Amino acid sequence: MAIIDIKIPTPGESITHVELYRWLVEDGAIVKKGTEIAELESEKATLTLVADEAGKISHKATEGSLLEVGSVACTIDTSFQPDAAETPDETVKKEPSAQEQTKVDTSPQPEIPAYEEKSSPQVQDNSSTFEKVKITPLAKKMMQENGLSIEDVINGLRRLKASDIEAAMDDSTMAPGVRKTATRDYKTERMSSLRRKLSERLVSVKNETAMLTTFNEVNMKAILDLRKKYQDQFVEKHGIKLGLMSFFMKASSIALLEYPNVNSSIEGENMIFYNYTDISVAVSTPKGLMVPVVRNVESLSLAEIEKQVASLSEKARKGKLSIPEMSGGTFTITNGGIFGSMMSTPIINPPQSAILGMHNILERPVAIEGQVAIRPMMYVALSYDHRVIDGKDSVGFLVRVKKLLENPVDMLFGESSGERALLEL
Template identity: 40%
Template sequence: MTVEVRVPTLGESVTEATVATWFKKPGDAVAVDEMLCELETDKVTVEVPCPAAGVLGELVAAEGETVGVDALLATVEEGEGAAPAPKSSASEKKPAPAAEAPASSGGGGGEGGGETVDVKVPSLGESVTEATVSTWFKKVGDAVAVDEMLCELETDKVSVEAPSPVAGVVAEILVPEGETVEAGGLLARVTKGATASASAPAAAPAPAASAPSGSGKDVEDAPSAKKAMAEAGLTSGDVTGTGRDGRVMKEDVQKAVASRSAPAPAASAPRAPVAATDAEREERVRMTRLRQTIARRLKDAQNTAAMLTTYNEVDMSGVMDLRNEYKGVFEKKHGVKLGFMSFFVKACIHALKEVPDVNAEIDGTDVVYKNYYHMGVAVGTPNGLVVPVVRDADQMSFSEIEKKIGELGLRARDGKLSMAEMQGGTFTISNGGVYGSLMSSPILNPPQSGILGMHKIQERPMVVGGQIVIRPMMYLALSYDHRIVDGKGAVTFLVRVKEALEDPRRLLMDL
């Protein structure tokens, strides 16, 4: 039977890719899930696995050709001359099955050992290719249950736990804490069905396998990369390849061109000498990957966008009175407390519809106006700030927004957010008031063009109708990208938010 090989899903908003490399040719035997070719998009490289065992037939799309999502790439004649399942790479060799081992073998720290099962890095999310092993929860010789967490991995944005695929005993730990491992890489081995031995030595984690030398690579660079190098006057030796086996990809050439044309960054000033007695009382800790990413993105936002901040203040009496009147019946009916964030989300959407520039982004020389409202809500976690996204918030009720924010906030603090839950936001709300901040200037969350900063509610004397009265007031700050948002638009946006919060009935009347 003929099986079709088609272009897989390429990610959010990506509709086409270039066939970079075919790893097989017509007539070659192929196994299930064996990689047939590599596709290159604007942002990531995607490998296409074989859907069935058999013989590769016709190659419909040649190297260098552009194809759309679900386009036909090749055909496979199923069953004829099928290849055996592909072996693991040299850095991930599996041990011999227990049946071939001598009967006296102990099986890596356990008794009654059976098959040894590999523990690999789980899926890290779109475009994430590596992670750092932050914590091992088990050591060699420990008994583990199915799906029991063995270790925690840290990526640029989220923490991922690696569960045990079987019940048994940890036989070997291959990547120690602090080491970096690629997506799909081998972390450890577990002896299936074995029982822990009290006398088993607590072996130290093995050092991470050394990466093969990148010198003298003998692989074909991506066609689009060759074209880009020719246009830029570069050779393969001028570019560091990040593709399979060091293959140079299009994005590698773009980075090389950018680094060549960009001015060299100013070197960090050397640290001032510290007295020996002070040095003994210091502690030096490496920044986590998440903190490094936060630092880089915030600095990039300042360097790239023409960022300005405009301020206003809002009388929270209207929202607080409405909330106090209905919070009991609201919680009883919907099972969630009525907070302030749902009011702010609704007020911001109301303002974004009037000032669409704040909900847009710059893409090269184009402005992309987004007719949807995916609201990012900044959440502080023990590891740093993350921004989960409430998608299509304009189509949600107050209770649905409160439930979603509560759910995402809990997952963020537990390090359980997926990459998809933090991507695609069109506007961000940050609440520094929960920490007592009275006023601040939030930094943009690229590529978004606006971010609203909430602050502490504080009673202040205000003049209302010629009388001095005490009102619960909050300062609001809108940081925006002046390249796309004019001052008039920014002020109008913030005034509309203020009006909607001071008189929540305007949200119901769409005024």
């Protein structure tokens, strides 16, 4: 028999403690080697604790505990071995259901008896309590449609109205637009380390930068037409769909090298200018916003950008991003358009000096060569630190991005091979 200690790994430099966010297996569960047994959160990323050997798990810390790097989170007794027929899912801790998480009455509800229409307007009932109850025609019709009896609707002796029927119907029988059953339920949930750190950073940015936002709009017709024309060929050759993010990242990369102040940061009394473009992509996850970095975008094709963004986004949503994958960006792009946002002022991701916000694409009337035409338009926003970036550079950068997006072949710097060369077809 051997008892193995499972210790807290180091998530990265300067991080000495992590929070045990949740156990993925029950205390006493017998797991296989390589099973994920717990989720850990640092101020920068989510980590997974893995069983080094097969055996019986013994928890040494509780969920929500702040643990020092190198400390023991649990032990594994290797004298216990999982059944060969047992699937990994059988040892995994079950998530509480929605009913268990909220404070609601989950007791079985009595079956509602069907309403039987009476020939007489005066309703008869087995109990003398409802002998004198009268029902309006509209109320009677609603009761029939929703399978309600008098007992379901009334508490006391009075004439039933349509509003009585509406109030009696629960959420499962209510028609759209009808009032919902009132409730005062709520639940309290502790903020994760990641979200607490994000909160601190957002407040810090607002307090420590001279942040301004400039706006413009982009006619997306050229890009949408390009995607529609070549999407099938692009997928066939590169194995991934051609999205919008790669165009925005490529256009931003070109503009960043032309406007070096936008691709810079402040360090003490010095400004650092980068000759490369490492672009962070904001990804919304259940645990908060994460910003993985795509390195050297200036040297990548659209297909390579799409593949890296897809891979990093999937890792972010699964909580598998490492610290290096989120460190060192020189510029950030965030896409609120996927949630339907028409316009917003994104907050800078420090120590970067600027962030580009994409928004929803809507068909709007625009003036083109003196004529009104309907075009797919997107508002774009550039939030920037005015300590580093002047108005001329911020506006010039955004205009350059706009022109590149409206004429995507220009991203090839004058190469004559046209659209097909841009997509590497």
